[in-house]
Amino acid sequence: MTTPIYLDYSATTPTDPRVVETMMPYFVEEFGNPSSNHIFGKRAEAAVNAARQTVADILNCRPSEIVFTSGGTESDNFAVRGAAWAARKRGQGTHLVTSSIEHGAVGKTVAQLAEEQGFTRTVLPVDSCGHVSVAEFADALTSETVLASIMYANNEVGTIQPIPELAAIARERGITFHTDAVQAAGQLDLDVERLGVDLLSLSAHKFYGPKGIGVLYIRRGTKLSPSQTGGSQEDGWRGGTHATPLIIGLAKALELAYDELDSRTAQNQALRDRLIGGILSRIPNAQLTGHPTDRLPSHASFVFANIDVRKLFTKLELKGIAASAASACKAKNATPSSVVLALGIEPELAGSSLRLTVGTHTTAAEIDYAVDTLAELIPALSLELA
């Protein structure tokens, strides 16, 4: 077998060695608990504060508006559940608005609130490119709506939503607006003033930081019930001892991502376009999913008419190509992706979805190999099925 080629950067990224290096001292030498009132604690606290300032600078917010969590899933759960519970406690209403292509961390949390806790929900459809309609969004908001949660960029088809427009409409009506920016982070602008959001989720392992650490940005004045009750860490928003090395790593990774944004974007976009161009020109039954241009620079996704996708993945594995059937969390089941179905693609075609995502280690030679391999495999699989 050939050396495997990684084309699944949307599932996770390798931690940047420069990030690992900044984290190292915080395991052994600087091991103090940032909440302790002695020199060991104070040194760790200073490092956490510096990391918080770095993140706040990139998001254009106050350090006190940054809460460190265990990752994207927790940030999304915290935002959605926290806003819903706080609104109910204040008797403000119980209606939640979201889209049909959210990550499960938002979608299933909204579903649980509706099915088990007496909330109501509107799940907005998307068009064939994966966009939520701004007009439909505005129409869905009622006097009972307390939270809208629409993702910044989709993990399966890469489509970027018009967050500033959507958030402005919610805000005008006094409705809390959350965006899952986990895929957008490290690729798109995270200025919360320009976006106009109240809540925004990040996860470090999607931008070359460590796994198990994330951020929830909470705009000052936003009403939210705490996620984890316990100690008074994070201004009482989230109890639990700070994961100092991971926090340091997240901040370093985010800083590098935005220092190097232009060069990374240019490189990713060129590789992505080489991949999309190659596949569409050489494989007649290939169809791009998501928006042709309004998509993440790193992201390519397709469906292929008349192929058995499980056979394709078996062969791709033999050829050393690591790609994704849908999102990583769903890769084990063969049912069509709900995101691809939401674009209006027929179930049989939706079942053949393939996501290829590039990153800082991807080379043009790898892309060419992937295109050559798919151009060889797909016609053979189509014949087998016919």
Ligand SMILES: *Cc1c(COP(=O)(O)O)cnc(C)c1O
């Ligand atoms: C990966 C991902 C998450 C989950 O983040 P974790 O840190 O892995 O829990 C949430 N939302 C989106 C859009 C993602 O891509």
